[in-house]
Amino acid sequence: MVFQKNKLGLVRVTKSLFRLYILRQMVPLFVIWYLTNKCNAKCKYCDIPLREKKELPTNRVLKLIDEMAKRGVLRIGFVGGEPLLRKDIDTIISHAKNKGLMVHLYSNGFLAKEHLKTIKKLDGVFFSLDGPEKIHDSMRGKGSHKKVMNAIKLCNKYTPTFVTSVLTKKNINYISYMSELSKKENFLLNFQPVLQIPSLSSDISSYKLSETELKKCLTNILQLKKSNSNIALSEVYLKRMLKRNSSTQKKGYQLGIVKCWNGQAACHIDSNGDLFSCIHLNNKEKALNLKDNSFGKAFENVHSCSCKTCNVTCSVEYNFWLSLHPGAILNLTNMLKRIRRNSK
Numbered sequence: 001m002v003f004q005k006n007k008l009g010l011v012r013v014t015k016s017l018f019r020l021y022i023l024r025q026m027v028p029l030f031v032i033w034y035l036t037n038k039c040n041a042k043c044k045y046c047d048i049p050l051r052e053k054k055e056l057p058t059n060r061v062l063k064l065i066d067e068m069a070k071r072g073v074l075r076i077g078f079v080g081g082e083p084l085l086r087k088d089i090d091t092i093i094s095h096a097k098n099k100g101l102m103v104h105l106y107s108n109g110f111l112a113k114e115h116l117k118t119i120k121k122l123d124g125v126f127f128s129l130d131g132p133e134k135i136h137d138s139m140r141g142k143g144s145h146k147k148v149m150n151a152i153k154l155c156n157k158y159t160p161t162f163v164t165s166v167l168t169k170k171n172i173n174y175i176s177y178m179s180e181l182s183k184k185e186n187f188l189l190n191f192q193p194v195l196q197i198p199s200l201s202s203d204i205s206s207y208k209l210s211e212t213e214l215k216k217c218l219t220n221i222l223q224l225k226k227s228n229s230n231i232a233l234s235e236v237y238l239k240r241m242l243k244r245n246s247s248t249q250k251k252g253y254q255l256g257i258v259k260c261w262n263g264q265a266a267c268h269i270d271s272n273g274d275l276f277s278c279i280h281l282n283n284k285e286k287a288l289n290l291k292d293n294s295f296g297k298a299f300e301n302v303h304s305c306s307c308k309t310c311n312v313t314c315s316v317e318y319n320f321w322l323s324l325h326p327g328a329i330l331n332l333t334n335m336l337k338r339i340r341r342n343s344k
């Protein structure tokens, strides 16, 4: 975590955590920012490229980053669409890094080579890979497997590289394959069951895992994690997901397995600048737009999430960290040690 390497970063981390845990204030530690809806791929489960193309202009994005740094943000994850399609992406990432923020990028990898100089500045880059070529290309388009594999091999030399495998009915038999590949190529591996997100996903009913299939996958991942430290998901997450049932989904435990901190310590920004506590609520929450509102005002407008139950599993690890769960924190510490070792 680059922000911890300098004094300014340490002061910011301490201040932000003090405000969150001692003063019980809302502090936007983690921001997920959908910078654009444009994309050079067309994955079967995704409708993002079909959404409106309105984006915040460069000068507004840079000003908001300045404000975020002042408000105690620690980490920004830039998402799309394909964020590398924004002409100003190098400026945006460099600016966020200069402000001492931890910056991650979520990309399909098609343009990784062209942006390598900027990727080297990141604290981590996330690619998606759903299995071997035939499986991956059937979900994400012909030729996309080759492109993402090239990106993984290239970026892994310079930047902590994470690979997320979106679990659908098509690839549930390739979990061990992905685990072996993570060892061979030495990347950190996540699994994410395909999700139905309002206005962002296409109809996923034919790909979505049944509860039985999901539990089979989680059992498999848990087993593989014992001998593969490249699997980034924590044991506590996997075990709680396996035990989850409708009775554990109660208020204050909205994910069914842990408290959700969205709206209190994290938020999502849509490509047009609307700020939500969670992108999954983009059809429910009244967002303020960052074109005309300050980041602080828009964040204060969202409340710690009001949903009572949710099956969303993305971002769940940071909910465990923020809940100070020892197992998840130990898993994070091991992961950071591994990243540090690799970067020497």
Ligand code: SF4
Pocket: 039, 040, 041, 042, 043, 046, 047, 048, 049, 080, 081, 082, 108, 140
């Ligand atoms: S999943 Fe990502 S890469 Fe695929 S179409 Fe959607 S935004 Fe593009």
Ligand code: SF4
Pocket: 254, 255, 260, 261, 262, 277, 278, 279, 280, 281, 305, 306, 307, 309, 310, 311, 312
């Ligand atoms: S939808 Fe789920 S992830 Fe989003 S705020 Fe609600 S509980 Fe949290």
